[in-house]
Amino acid sequence: MNSNIRIAGLVVATALAAAQAPAWAQSQTVKAGVIRYDAHSKTNGVTGVGIPPGADAQVGDATTVFLSYEYELKPQVGIELVLGIPPKITAKATGSVAFLGEVLTARNVAPTLLVNYHFGDPAAALRPYVGLGINYTRFTDVKTPYAWDVKLRDSVGLAAQLGADYRLGQHWGLFGSVARVDVKSKLVATGATVLQSSIDFAPWTYAFGAYCRF
Amino acid sequence: MHKTIRNWALTATAAAMLAACGGSDPDVAGSGNPDGAPSTKGSFTAIVSFGDSLSDVGTYAPATSLAGNGTAPYFGGKFTANSATATVWVENLATTMGLLTTPAEAGFAGSSVKCPVALSVPTLASTCTAYGQGGSRVTDPNGIGKSGGALTVPMKTQIANHLARFSSFKASDLIMVWGGNNDVFIQFGTFSAVATQIQTDAAAGKLTADQANLALFQAQSNAQAALKQAAQELTGYIRTDILAKGGKYVVVMNLPDSSLTPFGGTLPASAKPVLTALVDTFNLWLKDGLTGLPVKLMDQNLAGKDVYANPAKYGLTNNTVPACDAAKIQIITGGAITDGSSLFCNSTPGVPYNGTRTGADVNTWQFADGVHPTPGGHKVISTTVVQQLKAYGWL
Numbered sequence: 001m002n003s004n005i006r007i008a009g010l011v012v013a014t015a016l017a018a019a020q021a022p023a024w025a026q027s028q029t030v031k032a033g034v035i036r037y038d039a040h041s042k043t044n045g046v047t048g049v050g051i052p053p054g055a056d057a058q059v060g061d062a063t064t065v066f067l068s069y070e071y072e073l074k075p076q077v078g079i080e081l082v083l084g085i086p087p088k089i090t091a092k093a094t095g096s097v098a099f100l101g102e103v104l105t106a107r108n109v110a111p112t113l114l115v116n117y118h119f120g121d122p123a124a125a126l127r128p129y130v131g132l133g134i135n136y137t138r139f140t141d142v143k144t145p146y147a148w149d150v151k152l153r154d155s156v157g158l159a160a161q162l163g164a165d166y167r168l169g170q171h172w173g174l175f176g177s178v179a180r181v182d183v184k185s186k187l188v189a190t191g192a193t194v195l196q197s198s199i200d201f202a203p204w205t206y207a208f209g210a211y212c213r214f
Numbered sequence: 215m216h217k218t219i220r221n222w223a224l225t226a227t228a229a230a231m232l233a234a235c236g237g238s239d240p241d242v243a244g245s246g247n248p249d250g251a252p253s254t255k256g257s258f259t260a261i262v263s264f265g266d267s268l269s270d271v272g273t274y275a276p277a278t279s280l281a282g283n284g285t286a287p288y289f290g291g292k293f294t295a296n297s298a299t300a301t302v303w304v305e306n307l308a309t310t311m312g313l314l315t316t317p318a319e320a321g322f323a324g325s326s327v328k329c330p331v332a333l334s335v336p337t338l339a340s341t342c343t344a345y346g347q348g349g350s351r352v353t354d355p356n357g358i359g360k361s362g363g364a365l366t367v368p369m370k371t372q373i374a375n376h377l378a379r380f381s382s383f384k385a386s387d388l389i390m391v392w393g394g395n396n397d398v399f400i401q402f403g404t405f406s407a408v409a410t411q412i413q414t415d416a417a418a419g420k421l422t423a424d425q426a427n428l429a430l431f432q433a434q435s436n437a438q439a440a441l442k443q444a445a446q447e448l449t450g451y452i453r454t455d456i457l458a459k460g461g462k463y464v465v466v467m468n469l470p471d472s473s474l475t476p477f478g479g480t481l482p483a484s485a486k487p488v489l490t491a492l493v494d495t496f497n498l499w500l501k502d503g504l505t506g507l508p509v510k511l512m513d514q515n516l517a518g519k520d521v522y523a524n525p526a527k528y529g530l531t532n533n534t535v536p537a538c539d540a541a542k543i544q545i546i547t548g549g550a551i552t553d554g555s556s557l558f559c560n561s562t563p564g565v566p567y568n569g570t571r572t573g574a575d576v577n578t579w580q581f582a583d584g585v586h587p588t589p590g591g592h593k594v595i596s597t598t599v600v601q602q603l604k605a606y607g608w609l
Contacts, residue, residue, distance in 0.1 A: 191439070192495065
């Protein structure tokens with residue numbers, strides 16, 4: 001966790017330093033589309049007084065609106081901020097407590113800041129890109145029917161993406177990207193007892209949509 | 215943006231460090247500890263104990279009158295294998311400290327006297343500060359055995375009675391708080407009744423397996439919620455009625471796992487973990503409620519587990535069979551007591567009212583009845599209590 005933060009900090013600092021020396025007309029890109037969070041969550045189990053051994057939970061997938069803004073630093077390099085309308089994520093109980101059904105709902109606000117490297121000639125129709133950055137995930141509206149108070153800690157982690165832009169006009173085109181985001185959180189649910197779990201959401205995200213460059 | 219990121223990173227780093235240290239986490243109830251209790255030797259003049267049958271030094275003795283009219287001599291009176299020399303842990307502690315501790319109240323079936331020892335020896339009036347009564351709960355006056363005539367003054371009122379008599383606690387009082395077992399048993403009884411009904415309904419096909427499991431989970435959660443409340447109430451009394459009223463040397467003992475008793479041994483495998491969970495729930499919120507308070511939290515749960523696992527280490531040879539014989543007690547009490555309660559169990563060799571099992575040794579068998587220790591079992595408790603008090607630097 002610590003080293004991830006350091007690396008991510010370095011990435012951001014480098015990007016910002018680079019941003020201070022513009023020598024040509026930078027383009028800006030706005031993207032809009034849909035994004036699918038494909039959770040591959042793993043937990044260390046759900047533990048607490050009165051919870052039978054083997055209790056676990058699994059986070060479901062979610063789809064939401066994708067929005068991003070990219071500022072070109074160099075012809076090949078841009079810094080991109082990815083936002084989205086926070087999707088509602090749900091978790092259902094598994095293992096020895098599968099009978100509990102849906103045990104958690106939350107919305108995740110997950111801004112991601114990436115430094116992208118765009119391959120190929122700026123004039124090319126198809127430009128693949130790779131990006132590396134930092135994701136911050138904050139969980140809001142966290143609710144469970146089994147506790148009076150539930151907290152899911154904020155997560156800061158690395159994000160990496162692979163994507164491609166396909167130009168259809170002078171200013172616009174289509175894009176598609178796939179990303180792997182490091183999102184880990186600790187769950188503490190307080191009711192008649194205290195439940196704890198460490199959740200590694202390990203999501204792959206798939207986004208596609210249209211972009212506008214100006 | 216840069217600054218915000220640094221803040222995130224700081225927060226995350228701090229959280230990671232906290233988790234790594236295993237220290238208290240404000241989000242996780244019960245992860246903190248009491249703090250600020252004295253570390254200096256006390257000059258004690260009294261043991262003031264609050265609790266239930268485990269700390270009862272003879273409240274119900276009049277119910278065991280040999281003459282049957284409430285007058286001495288008594289053949290029982292404590293929740294152990296009774297005899298002229300049988301003592302419970304708090305009496306052993308008093309002896310170690312050169313003090314005496316006697317019942318704060320004695321009686322049965324609606325008739326009781328406060329500080330009974332003072333009736334015959336007025337100079338001992340300051341010794342009747344053992345408030346624990348068999349059946350007592352934390353707050354609810356309807357304890358176990360109340361309908362049968364037991365006083366079951368709840369701990370809330372035990373503490374209030376002490377304040378009514380002495381107006382405050384003294385720095386020379388060693389205050390021992392140990393209760394909640396009966397709240398566990400009451401809630402476990404409620405759960406068991408509901409669970410039996412659920413299982414009956416499931417067997418009759420009225421509930422699916424998932425519905426039955428969910429109903430059982432909810433019944434257990436309800437019991438846990440009730441024990442959370444009891445523990446929070448107890449820590450509330452400790453804060454407002456003991457610490458705020460001059461209590462300085464305060465020990466709070468958590469509950470031992472009742473499933474590690476002969477009673478626990480009779481439970482079906484599916485019920486045992488529920489009983490353990492209820493005890494653990496009480497202990498969790500007890501610890502949570504004492505976080506930061508200047509008391510010592512003595513871990514009787516951990517101590518009891520070691521005794522259960524290593525009886526020989528404590529000089530015990532049997533920790534599963536009650537030393538008292540329910541059939542004998544039933545005969546001795548003329549059929550009135552059928553559950554083998556050690557309150558009515560006497561172990562004096564040769565007397566006609568001896569209620570112990572043939573071959574039982576009340577010094578090496580741990581339990582007198584389903585849940586209460588023999589004098590030997592009480593000695594194990596008092597030995598660990600004395601060790602702990604010495605470790606605190608109090609004795």
